[in-house]
Amino acid sequence: MIEVKNISKSFDDKQVLKNISAKFYDGKTNLIIGLSGSGKTVLMKSIVGLVSPEEGEILYDGRDITKMDIKQMKELRKEIGMLFQGSALFDSETVLGNVMFPLIMFSSMSNAEMKERAEFCIERVNLKDANNKYPSELSGGMQKRVAIARAIALNPKYLFCDEPNSGLDPKTSILIDELLSDITHEYGITTIINTHDMNSVLGIGENILFVNKGECGWVGTKDEIYDSDNDALNNFVFATRLFMQVKEMHNYNRIAGSKKQ
Amino acid sequence: MILRTALQTFGDYCLFIWRVFSIPDKWKVFFKRYIDEISKLGIDSIPLVVIISIFIGAVCTIQMELNVSSPLMPRYSVGLATREIILLEFTSSILCLILAGKVGSNIASEIGTMRVTEQIDALEIMGINSANYLVLPKIAAFVSFISVLVVFSMATALGGGYLVCVVTDIVPVSTYVYGIQTMFQEWYVWQALIKSLFFAFVVSSVASYFGYNVKGGALEVGKASTNAVVTSSIFILLLDVILTHVLLQ
Numbered sequence: 046m047i048e049v050k051n052i053s054k055s056f057d058d059k060q061v062l063k064n065i066s067a068k069f070y071d072g073k074t075n076l077i078i079g080l081s082g083s084g085k086t087v088l089m090k091s092i093v094g095l096v097s098p099e100e101g102e103i104l105y106d107g108r109d110i111t112k113m114d115i116k117q118m119k120e121l122r123k124e125i126g127m128l129f130q131g132s133a134l135f136d137s138e139t140v141l142g143n144v145m146f147p148l149i150m151f152s153s154m155s156n157a158e159m160k161e162r163a164e165f166c167i168e169r170v171n172l173k174d175a176n177n178k179y180p181s182e183l184s185g186g187m188q189k190r191v192a193i194a195r196a197i198a199l200n201p202k203y204l205f206c207d208e209p210n211s212g213l214d215p216k217t218s219i220l221i222d223e224l225l226s227d228i229t230h231e232y233g234i235t236t237i238i239n240t241h242d243m244n245s246v247l248g249i250g251e252n253i254l255f256v257n258k259g260e261c262g263w264v265g266t267k268d269e270i271y272d273s274d275n276d277a278l279n280n281f282v283f284a285t286r287l288f289m290q291v292k293e294m295h296n297y298n299r300i301a302g303s304k305k306q
Numbered sequence: 307m308i309l310r311t312a313l314q315t316f317g318d319y320c321l322f323i324w325r326v327f328s329i330p331d332k333w334k335v336f337f338k339r340y341i342d343e344i345s346k347l348g349i350d351s352i353p354l355v356v357i358i359s360i361f362i363g364a365v366c367t368i369q370m371e372l373n374v375s376s377p378l379m380p381r382y383s384v385g386l387a388t389r390e391i392i393l394l395e396f397t398s399s400i401l402c403l404i405l406a407g408k409v410g411s412n413i414a415s416e417i418g419t420m421r422v423t424e425q426i427d428a429l430e431i432m433g434i435n436s437a438n439y440l441v442l443p444k445i446a447a448f449v450s451f452i453s454v455l456v457v458f459s460m461a462t463a464l465g466g467g468y469l470v471c472v473v474t475d476i477v478p479v480s481t482y483v484y485g486i487q488t489m490f491q492e493w494y495v496w497q498a499l500i501k502s503l504f505f506a507f508v509v510s511s512v513a514s515y516f517g518y519n520v521k522g523g524a525l526e527v528g529k530a531s532t533n534a535v536v537t538s539s540i541f542i543l544l545l546d547v548i549l550t551h552v553l554l555q
Contacts, residue, residue, distance in 0.1 A: 093431060122433030133424040147432055150331060205431075 046070055047092060047203060047235055052101030054087055061087045062098065063259045072233040074226050074249045076240055079256035080281060086207065088256060089239045093127065093205055094118060105203065123151050126196030126234075128206040132188040134180040134195070140167065141176040144194045151199060166194040170224060186217035190224065197228060204229070206238040210245060218242060222249050243288050246270070255281070271295050319515050325437040326445065326514070339443035347409050347444065347510075348451030352458060358404060359397070359459040363466025366391050371476045384477045385485020388467045390494070394554075397459040398498040399546045402505035405455070406538045410513040413444055414534035417517030418527035426518070441514040445507060452506035453499050460495070497553040504549060505542050512538040 047069040054062040061084045069075040079085040090096040092103055094110050103110045105121060113121065134143050144163040148154060154162065167176065170190040180188055189209060196204055206225060210218035222242075226249040229236040240246065246253060250267035255278050257263075263278045270282060271292055283289050330336035370384040417440060420426050429436040464486055471482040516534040520526050 095427065095430065119433040122431060125431060125433075127428065127431045129424040129428060131423055133428040135425055135428075136419075136423075149335060150432065150434060 048104040050102040052098040054098045073251040075252045076250045084259040085256045124202040126201035126204045130208045132192040170194045204236040210242040326441045343447035359462040360466035363463030364470040367467035367470045382485035385482040389486040392463045393494040398501040411531045413513035414517035414531040418520035418530045421520045445510045448510040449506045452502045
């Protein structure tokens with residue numbers, strides 16, 4: 046479990062995070078949602094250790110990363126996988142090379158073992174016949190899947206995804222969501238997803254943190270979101286007519302279901 | 307204000323170099339990258355070096371013949387003066403200024419693109435010292451291979467002069483060959499090699515610094531590439547003054 050306690054962060058005079066506390070659970074898809082500029086990316090970067098908060102604690106299973114030295118941080122990073130918004134695959138490496146990269150750097154496996162493990166991860170994300178292709182030869186969805194394969198190559202305990210669905214069509218987005226959800230449950234990973242995609246929120250959000258103007262606006266599950274009377278949250282999640290209808294349908298089905306019983 | 311910014315940038319550069327010169331995570335990976343960089347930055351530069359050197363050697367010889375044609379000057383002084391120009395300035399300073407354009411922009415744009423596409427962040431997240439992983443092989447490769455390029459340049463530039471003599475007969479070939487052998491000082495070759503080591507370090511490290519610190523998108527990568535070439539060229543010229551004074555005193 047990752048626990049964030051009272052973290053604050055400012056850039057120049059602007060306070061981006063204001064005393065945020067949250068818990069992200071093992072084996073669950075934890076979502077961070079919020080408007081653009083609300084501070085969710087800074088929150089995720091703080092949790093990962095790319096940004097240092099001014100106050101507060103970030104605990105990875107009780108280990109506070111704000112108090113770690115470089116060596117301890119380096120060890121912790123081997124337990125972390127991250128999927129970036131733009132996939133961040135290495136252009137000069139093939140798909141196989143990208144997935145083998147963390148294994149080459151940090152494992153003591155033989156070449157054959159590394160190749161076997163990388164091929165297993167590539168197969169796990171449903172990519173076939175792409176081992177020798179370069180990132181530029183792949184579609185956006187395929188690049189995301191390679192990035193997921195690379196992120197899980199070292200069997201991470203914690204998986205971070207920064208807007209995994211950005212730039213993807215709805216069908217591919219659902220495939221990526223399902224893949225992340227399956228991997229999270231299969232390996233018991235603490236997965237934190239930073240997203241704008243309401244399909245993801247209502248589809249795989251097992252623990253959702255809504256960040257509003259740098260503060261913790263709401264915490265709950267995808268089912269609890271329908272009943273929330275938090276205006277800021279409702280204005281964000283159910284901003285479009287389509288999602289308003291989804292909410293109405295959900296409430297209608299629930300009432301109809303309870304009447305039947 | 308400008309002084310403060312310059313000092314701040316220099317401080318950042320020093321911290322960056324400190325990060326670059328740490329022990330690589332895996333030596334095997336480092337050597338693989340080192341060999342790749344030798345191929346990319348060094349071997350791929352040989353055609354450019356050869357072409358430029360032949361033409362500069364040829365032009366120097368023609369210029370010397372035009373400007374040194376005096377009854378008081380021996381004919382072999384054309385070869386001698388061409389050799390001195392090539393050994394003292396062209397193969398170290400001018401060659402490195404040219405390579406600052408090719409190699410410097412290549413390094414800055416490659417690392418800058420990696421920065422804006424989050425590839426450097428991906429390395430950091432994995433717990434890899436990205437500055438060391440990306441930059442050290444480039445600096446090591448370019449600094450170690452520059453001597454080969456300089457020697458290539460010396461040989462081909464003198465060859466360019468020889469070709470001019472053969473084709474145009476402005477100076478008899480035997481006189482040119484006699485000129486380039488006369489009063490030869492071995493130290494001039496060494497000082498060119500020593501100077502080029504410093505210049506190669508400046509080109510590769512400054513370009514890496516600008517690329518590594520890109521913020522923004524494609525436009526900023528282009529700006530970083532230009533800044534890298536301009537800054538390293540200025541530093542090469544400054545260092546040239548200092549090193550020439552120190553080495554030829």
